[in-house]
Amino acid sequence: MPAGEAAAPECAAVLAALPQALRIGGADVPRREIADPVPPATVVWGDAGHDPVTARCGIDAPAELTPTSKLVDISGVSWLEISEGGRTSWLAVDRPVYVALTLSEDSGSGPVQDLSAILRDTLPKQDVFP
Template sequence: MTAPTGDGPPRALMIAAIAVAVAAVVVLLAVAAIRQADTPAEPVAISAVPAPAADGPDCRRLLDALPDELGTYRRAPTAEPTPAGAAAWRAEPGAEPVVLRCGLDRPAEFVVGAPLQMVDAVAWFRVGEADAGGGQPGDGARSTWYAVDRPVYVALTLPAGSGPTPIQLMSATITETLPARPADPAPVG
Protein backbone atom coordinates (compact mmCIF):
# COMPACT_ATOMS: atom_id res chain seq x y z
CA MET A 1 0.00 0.00 0.00
CA THR A 2 1.18 3.43 -0.75
CA ALA A 3 0.37 6.53 1.24
CA PRO A 4 -1.97 8.95 -0.41
CA THR A 5 -0.25 11.87 -1.95
CA GLY A 6 -1.45 15.36 -1.20
CA ASP A 7 -0.60 18.91 -1.96
CA GLY A 8 0.44 19.87 1.61
CA PRO A 9 3.27 18.89 3.92
CA PRO A 10 3.17 15.56 5.73
CA ARG A 11 0.89 15.42 8.79
CA ALA A 12 3.78 14.76 11.22
CA LEU A 13 5.57 17.87 9.99
CA MET A 14 2.42 19.98 10.55
CA ILE A 15 2.03 18.67 14.11
CA ALA A 16 5.69 19.38 14.86
CA ALA A 17 5.40 22.94 13.48
CA ILE A 18 2.32 23.66 15.62
CA ALA A 19 4.05 22.26 18.72
CA VAL A 20 7.11 24.46 18.12
CA ALA A 21 4.89 27.54 17.64
CA VAL A 22 2.95 26.84 20.86
CA ALA A 23 6.20 26.28 22.78
CA ALA A 24 7.60 29.57 21.46
CA VAL A 25 4.50 31.47 22.61
CA VAL A 26 4.69 29.86 26.07
CA VAL A 27 8.38 30.78 26.38
CA LEU A 28 7.70 34.39 25.33
CA LEU A 29 4.89 34.72 27.86
CA ALA A 30 7.08 33.27 30.62
CA VAL A 31 9.95 35.65 29.80
CA ALA A 32 7.54 38.62 29.80
CA ALA A 33 6.11 37.59 33.19
CA ILE A 34 9.60 37.20 34.69
CA ARG A 35 10.71 40.57 33.35
CA GLN A 36 7.60 42.27 34.75
CA ALA A 37 8.14 40.63 38.15
CA ASP A 38 11.75 41.83 38.14
CA THR A 39 10.76 45.43 37.37
CA PRO A 40 11.50 47.38 40.53
CA ALA A 41 8.50 49.20 41.94
CA GLU A 42 8.77 52.95 42.29
CA PRO A 43 9.48 53.75 45.96
CA VAL A 44 6.77 55.56 47.91
CA ALA A 45 7.89 58.85 49.44
CA ILE A 46 6.56 59.19 52.98
CA SER A 47 6.96 62.57 54.65
CA ALA A 48 8.15 62.71 58.23
CA VAL A 49 5.63 63.70 60.90
CA PRO A 50 6.00 63.69 64.68
CA ALA A 51 5.89 60.06 65.78
CA PRO A 52 7.48 59.87 69.22
CA ALA A 53 6.74 56.15 69.74
CA ALA A 54 7.67 54.99 66.21
CA ASP A 55 10.93 53.38 67.36
CA GLY A 56 9.30 51.67 70.35
CA PRO A 57 8.64 47.95 70.81
CA ASP A 58 4.92 48.21 69.95
CA CYS A 59 5.60 49.71 66.53
CA ARG A 60 8.48 47.32 65.83
CA ARG A 61 6.18 44.39 66.64
CA LEU A 62 3.46 45.78 64.35
CA LEU A 63 5.88 46.48 61.49
CA ASP A 64 7.29 42.96 61.74
CA ALA A 65 3.76 41.53 61.42
CA LEU A 66 2.57 43.65 58.47
CA PRO A 67 1.10 41.65 55.60
CA ASP A 68 2.60 41.75 52.11
CA GLU A 69 -0.87 42.39 50.69
CA LEU A 70 -3.86 44.47 51.71
CA GLY A 71 -6.45 43.22 49.24
CA THR A 72 -5.30 44.44 45.82
CA TYR A 73 -2.49 46.50 47.38
CA ARG A 74 0.98 44.99 47.56
CA ARG A 75 3.80 46.05 49.87
CA ALA A 76 5.86 48.74 48.17
CA PRO A 77 9.39 49.94 48.82
CA THR A 78 9.69 53.32 50.50
CA ALA A 79 11.97 56.16 49.46
CA GLU A 80 14.84 56.98 51.77
CA PRO A 81 14.83 58.37 54.29
CA THR A 82 11.83 56.36 55.42
CA PRO A 83 10.37 57.68 58.67
CA ALA A 84 10.45 55.21 61.55
CA GLY A 85 7.20 53.29 61.94
CA ALA A 86 6.08 53.77 58.31
CA ALA A 87 5.16 51.35 55.52
CA ALA A 88 3.30 51.51 52.19
CA TRP A 89 1.36 49.37 49.74
CA ARG A 90 0.39 50.06 46.10
CA ALA A 91 -2.25 48.48 43.86
CA GLU A 92 -0.05 49.06 40.81
CA PRO A 93 3.05 51.10 39.93
CA GLY A 94 2.35 54.82 40.09
CA ALA A 95 -1.01 54.39 41.85
CA GLU A 96 -1.77 56.25 45.08
CA PRO A 97 -0.46 54.22 48.01
CA VAL A 98 -1.96 53.03 51.25
CA VAL A 99 0.38 54.41 53.95
CA LEU A 100 0.72 53.17 57.51
CA ARG A 101 2.34 55.18 60.29
CA CYS A 102 2.84 53.87 63.80
CA GLY A 103 3.68 55.73 67.00
CA LEU A 104 2.03 59.05 66.19
CA ASP A 105 0.73 61.63 68.63
CA ARG A 106 -3.00 61.60 69.39
CA PRO A 107 -4.77 63.42 66.52
CA ALA A 108 -5.84 66.92 67.60
CA GLU A 109 -9.38 66.28 66.35
CA PHE A 110 -9.78 63.20 68.57
CA VAL A 111 -11.79 64.69 71.45
CA VAL A 112 -14.44 63.40 73.83
CA GLY A 113 -17.56 62.60 71.82
CA ALA A 114 -15.72 62.13 68.51
CA PRO A 115 -17.32 59.38 66.42
CA LEU A 116 -15.47 56.06 66.22
CA GLN A 117 -15.95 53.22 63.81
CA MET A 118 -15.31 49.66 64.95
CA VAL A 119 -13.67 47.47 62.34
CA ASP A 120 -13.43 43.99 63.75
CA ALA A 121 -11.99 44.62 67.23
CA VAL A 122 -10.26 47.96 66.51
CA ALA A 123 -11.70 51.43 67.19
CA TRP A 124 -10.86 53.78 64.31
CA PHE A 125 -11.15 57.58 64.27
CA ARG A 126 -11.35 59.18 60.83
CA VAL A 127 -9.58 62.37 59.78
CA GLY A 128 -9.87 63.75 56.26
CA GLU A 129 -12.18 64.95 53.58
CA ALA A 130 -15.84 63.98 53.65
CA ASP A 131 -16.55 60.62 52.07
CA ALA A 132 -18.73 60.58 49.00
CA GLY A 133 -19.29 56.84 49.37
CA GLY A 134 -21.45 56.66 52.47
CA GLY A 135 -18.78 56.73 55.15
CA GLN A 136 -17.09 53.37 54.57
CA PRO A 137 -13.30 53.31 54.96
CA GLY A 138 -11.61 54.14 51.67
CA ASP A 139 -14.72 55.16 49.73
CA GLY A 140 -14.92 58.66 48.28
CA ALA A 141 -12.03 61.00 49.15
CA ARG A 142 -8.59 60.13 50.48
CA SER A 143 -8.74 59.83 54.27
CA THR A 144 -6.67 58.85 57.27
CA TRP A 145 -7.96 56.50 59.95
CA TYR A 146 -6.36 56.29 63.41
CA ALA A 147 -6.51 53.17 65.56
CA VAL A 148 -7.16 54.85 68.91
CA ASP A 149 -7.59 51.94 71.30
CA ARG A 150 -4.04 50.56 71.33
CA PRO A 151 -0.89 51.43 73.30
CA VAL A 152 0.31 53.51 70.31
CA TYR A 153 -1.63 55.47 67.72
CA VAL A 154 -1.56 53.85 64.28
CA ALA A 155 -2.66 55.81 61.21
CA LEU A 156 -3.71 54.24 57.91
CA THR A 157 -4.09 56.64 54.99
CA LEU A 158 -6.33 55.26 52.25
CA PRO A 159 -6.61 56.54 48.68
CA ALA A 160 -10.01 57.34 47.24
CA GLY A 161 -11.87 54.23 46.14
CA SER A 162 -9.70 51.75 48.05
CA GLY A 163 -12.75 50.24 49.74
CA PRO A 164 -12.79 48.70 53.22
CA THR A 165 -10.42 45.75 52.60
CA PRO A 166 -7.14 47.49 53.59
CA ILE A 167 -8.55 48.70 56.92
CA GLN A 168 -10.17 45.32 57.62
CA LEU A 169 -6.91 43.45 57.03
CA MET A 170 -4.93 46.01 59.03
CA SER A 171 -7.45 45.67 61.87
CA ALA A 172 -6.72 41.94 61.99
CA THR A 173 -2.96 42.59 62.14
CA ILE A 174 -3.36 45.25 64.83
CA THR A 175 -5.61 42.94 66.88
CA GLU A 176 -2.99 40.17 66.70
CA THR A 177 0.00 42.37 67.62
CA LEU A 178 -1.14 45.23 69.86
CA PRO A 179 -3.23 44.79 73.01
CA ALA A 180 -6.49 46.72 73.24
CA ARG A 181 -6.89 49.52 75.78
CA PRO A 182 -9.59 52.13 76.32
CA ALA A 183 -9.52 55.00 73.85
CA ASP A 184 -8.20 58.23 75.39
CA PRO A 185 -9.71 61.23 73.62
CA ALA A 186 -8.69 64.75 74.61
CA PRO A 187 -11.15 66.80 76.66
CA VAL A 188 -13.27 69.24 74.69
CA GLY A 189 -12.30 72.86 75.00
Protein backbone atom coordinates in the same frame (compact mmCIF):
# COMPACT_ATOMS: atom_id res chain seq x y z
CA MET B 1 2.11 63.44 61.41
CA PRO B 2 4.87 63.31 64.00
CA ALA B 3 5.60 59.80 65.28
CA GLY B 4 7.11 60.13 68.75
CA GLU B 5 6.45 56.46 69.62
CA ALA B 6 7.70 54.95 66.33
CA ALA B 7 10.59 53.20 68.08
CA ALA B 8 8.30 51.54 70.65
CA PRO B 9 8.38 47.73 70.84
CA GLU B 10 4.65 47.72 70.05
CA CYS B 11 5.42 49.31 66.67
CA ALA B 12 8.09 46.71 65.96
CA ALA B 13 5.46 44.02 66.60
CA VAL B 14 2.96 45.72 64.28
CA LEU B 15 5.53 46.21 61.51
CA ALA B 16 6.58 42.55 61.73
CA ALA B 17 2.94 41.48 61.36
CA LEU B 18 2.18 43.63 58.28
CA PRO B 19 1.87 41.65 55.05
CA GLN B 20 4.17 41.93 52.04
CA ALA B 21 1.06 42.45 49.87
CA LEU B 22 -2.21 44.15 50.77
CA ARG B 23 -5.52 43.03 49.26
CA ILE B 24 -7.15 46.01 47.52
CA GLY B 25 -10.19 45.61 45.29
CA GLY B 26 -9.48 41.93 44.62
CA ALA B 27 -5.79 42.46 43.78
CA ASP B 28 -2.68 41.74 45.84
CA VAL B 29 -0.81 45.05 45.95
CA PRO B 30 2.87 44.78 46.94
CA ARG B 31 4.87 46.91 49.31
CA ARG B 32 6.74 49.69 47.60
CA GLU B 33 9.92 51.57 48.30
CA ILE B 34 9.68 54.80 50.26
CA ALA B 35 11.76 57.80 49.22
CA ASP B 36 14.43 59.00 51.64
CA PRO B 37 14.16 60.17 54.28
CA VAL B 38 11.94 57.23 55.20
CA PRO B 39 9.60 58.14 58.08
CA PRO B 40 10.11 55.76 61.01
CA ALA B 41 7.70 52.83 61.47
CA THR B 42 6.14 53.36 58.03
CA VAL B 43 5.11 50.86 55.35
CA VAL B 44 3.61 51.72 51.95
CA TRP B 45 1.83 49.45 49.49
CA GLY B 46 1.03 50.43 45.91
CA ASP B 47 1.65 49.78 42.24
CA ALA B 48 0.85 51.27 38.85
CA GLY B 49 -2.84 50.35 39.19
CA HIS B 50 -3.36 51.34 42.82
CA ASP B 51 -2.85 54.54 44.77
CA PRO B 52 -0.47 54.21 47.72
CA VAL B 53 -1.74 52.91 51.03
CA THR B 54 0.40 54.00 53.98
CA ALA B 55 0.58 52.53 57.48
CA ARG B 56 2.38 54.50 60.20
CA CYS B 57 2.85 53.35 63.75
CA GLY B 58 3.61 55.39 66.84
CA ILE B 59 2.14 58.66 65.64
CA ASP B 60 1.29 61.36 68.14
CA ALA B 61 -2.30 61.73 69.33
CA PRO B 62 -4.23 63.57 66.62
CA ALA B 63 -5.79 66.92 67.52
CA GLU B 64 -9.08 65.60 66.10
CA LEU B 65 -9.29 62.99 68.88
CA THR B 66 -11.49 64.41 71.63
CA PRO B 67 -13.89 62.81 74.15
CA THR B 68 -16.75 63.63 71.74
CA SER B 69 -15.10 62.22 68.60
CA LYS B 70 -17.19 59.74 66.64
CA LEU B 71 -15.25 56.47 66.60
CA VAL B 72 -15.94 53.55 64.28
CA ASP B 73 -15.51 49.96 65.49
CA ILE B 74 -14.05 47.73 62.78
CA SER B 75 -13.38 44.14 63.78
CA GLY B 76 -12.91 45.07 67.43
CA VAL B 77 -10.63 48.09 66.88
CA SER B 78 -11.75 51.69 67.50
CA TRP B 79 -10.86 53.99 64.60
CA LEU B 80 -11.07 57.75 64.13
CA GLU B 81 -11.76 58.62 60.48
CA ILE B 82 -10.26 61.83 59.07
CA SER B 83 -10.97 62.62 55.40
CA GLU B 84 -9.28 65.35 53.43
CA GLY B 85 -8.64 65.96 49.75
CA GLY B 86 -9.81 62.57 48.45
CA ARG B 87 -7.75 60.61 50.99
CA THR B 88 -8.84 59.15 54.30
CA SER B 89 -6.71 58.47 57.34
CA TRP B 90 -8.00 55.86 59.75
CA LEU B 91 -6.39 56.15 63.19
CA ALA B 92 -6.51 53.21 65.59
CA VAL B 93 -6.97 54.90 68.95
CA ASP B 94 -7.54 52.03 71.39
CA ARG B 95 -4.09 50.40 71.38
CA PRO B 96 -0.89 51.23 73.35
CA VAL B 97 0.38 53.18 70.29
CA TYR B 98 -1.57 55.11 67.67
CA VAL B 99 -1.55 53.55 64.20
CA ALA B 100 -2.67 55.38 61.05
CA LEU B 101 -3.73 53.89 57.74
CA THR B 102 -4.02 56.45 54.93
CA LEU B 103 -5.59 55.56 51.60
CA SER B 104 -7.54 56.97 48.70
CA GLU B 105 -11.31 56.93 48.97
CA ASP B 106 -11.57 54.35 46.17
CA SER B 107 -9.41 51.77 47.99
CA GLY B 108 -12.43 50.30 49.77
CA SER B 109 -12.63 49.06 53.36
CA GLY B 110 -10.54 45.90 52.94
CA PRO B 111 -7.23 47.44 54.07
CA VAL B 112 -8.81 48.84 57.25
CA GLN B 113 -10.40 45.46 58.03
CA ASP B 114 -7.07 43.70 57.43
CA LEU B 115 -5.16 46.12 59.65
CA SER B 116 -7.86 45.80 62.32
CA ALA B 117 -7.29 42.04 62.44
CA ILE B 118 -3.52 42.55 62.72
CA LEU B 119 -3.87 45.10 65.52
CA ARG B 120 -6.42 42.97 67.36
CA ASP B 121 -4.05 40.00 67.26
CA THR B 122 -0.84 41.97 67.96
CA LEU B 123 -1.61 44.70 70.52
CA PRO B 124 -3.81 44.71 73.62
CA LYS B 125 -6.95 46.82 73.62
CA GLN B 126 -7.01 49.76 76.03
CA ASP B 127 -9.29 52.65 76.91
CA VAL B 128 -9.21 55.48 74.38
CA PHE B 129 -9.18 58.02 77.21
CA PRO B 130 -7.61 56.37 80.28
